[in-house]
Amino acid sequence: MVRTVCGDDIANKLELIPLSDNTVKRRIDLMSENILKHLVHQVIAANKFSIQIDESVDIQNNAPLMVFIRYRSTDDFREEFLFCEPLLTSATGLDIFNEVDGFFRKNNLDWSTRAIQPEFYSVLQDVIQIVNFIKARALNSRIFHAMCDEMGSQYVNLLYHSDEKLSQGKIATFALLSEFLEDSTKVTLNDLKLLLQKYLNKLQLELNRYIPENVELSKYNWVRNPFEVSVHEVGEDICGFQEELLDLQASQVLKDNFSRMCLTQFWAQLKDKPIVSREFENALLPFPTTYLCEAGFSTLVVIKTKYRNRLDAQHDMRCALSMNIHPNIEELVEYVQHQGSH
Structure with missing residues (x-):
């Protein structure tokens, strides 16, 4: 509009005026x-x-x-x-x-997120805060040690749950819990042990699913090159996986795409193999640059x-x-x- 009304010279000068800092922001x-x-x-x-x-x-x-x-x-x-x-x-x-x-x-x-049993949620929040505070600095750990000594506690270090200690019924470390069980007529130690064991078993299953132990890296060889592996050597425990991998290996178009694309591009553009897609996503997603x-x-x-x-x-x-x-x-x-x- 300025160029039409005032001409090119005025319009060019207006273009040189910078915007305010607030406008730029x-x-x-x-x-x-x-x-x-x-x-x-x-x-x-x-x-x-x-x-x-x-x-x-x-x-x-x-x-x-x-x-x-x-x-x-x-x-x-x-x-x-x-x-x-x-x-x-x-x-x-x-x-x-x-x-x-x-x-x-x-x-x-x-x-x-995985649902946690309501009986443990409030307790877990307190435990997280206490453990983080004590373990945050060496000084806090030493003060905690000295405080336990002064109180005459049998245990002076921060202890963690284990199936062995739970099965042996060693709950003396947790004074309030011991006192509660002594005064309670409805909840017994065996009830508490069963409840805790059930929860810890579920937690162990979740940890094993996210962080499996003793992973055989050879079972992911098909991700690096799906055309040079034997179908019978991979995915035996995954229903439908070997059939889809066999179809993939039989496709000349996909083989040509694999030779001219980088690895992540090839897998990302694979559309019609839902089971194979799920497995290669699980293999490639967890590793960002x-x-x-x-x-x-x-x-x-x-x-x-x-x-x-x-x-x-x-x-x-x-x-x-x-x-x-x-x-x-x-x-x-x-x-x-x-x-x-x-």
Whole structure:
């Protein structure tokens, strides 16, 4: 409009006038929110993902928690910056979990959790806080040791549950529990042992599922090259797996694709083999690039300097670190003023 009314000279001079700092910040925030929206949609569509988490200390002595996410897209496995939020107090496992859990709930991401029996939930929260406090520093452990000595306790170190101790009925370490069982007429030690053993067995099964012991790496040879393995040597315990792998090996098109694509691209673009897809996702998703968080903290050091130490750098970092998702400018300009009112 200015070019039409006033001519090219005036219009060119107006283009040289920079936007205000507030306007630039609003534009960065909008682009970051747009990137996050598209990222969340892709992660929800992928259904499965893994995350890489790390925390450090910035120029203002805050403790930023940085999270990257790895998921399967339509054409490859992608790794993207998810969020960076400061931990306001301590940096224990519970604090980190609560921060991640809050972000996932806010953005409607499926944070799969296992239900814990209500009898143990409140007790577990107290135990987590106590253990984190005692084990956080060597001084706390020494004070705890000295306090137990002064109280005449038979045990002076922090002990953990084990099936052997539970089966032997050694609960003297837990004074309140012992006192409760002595005074209770409805709950016996055997009832408590059965309840605890049932819960611990379930917990052991979950740990074995997430972190299996004695994994035979040879059973994943088909992931590295599905065309050079014998179908009879892999996937015998997975219903339908060998049939789908055999169909894959018989396809000349897929063989040509494997020869010209990188490994993750080939598997990500495989659409019609649901059982094989599930298995290769389980094999490839848990291993994001190791230096993602380190690169993120390097970017944070560049963006949040001593001259900008009050900056909330999360939106700036998302725009800088987003590798595959870019802001949809056409979508943004539909509802954003060229210059906001001041």
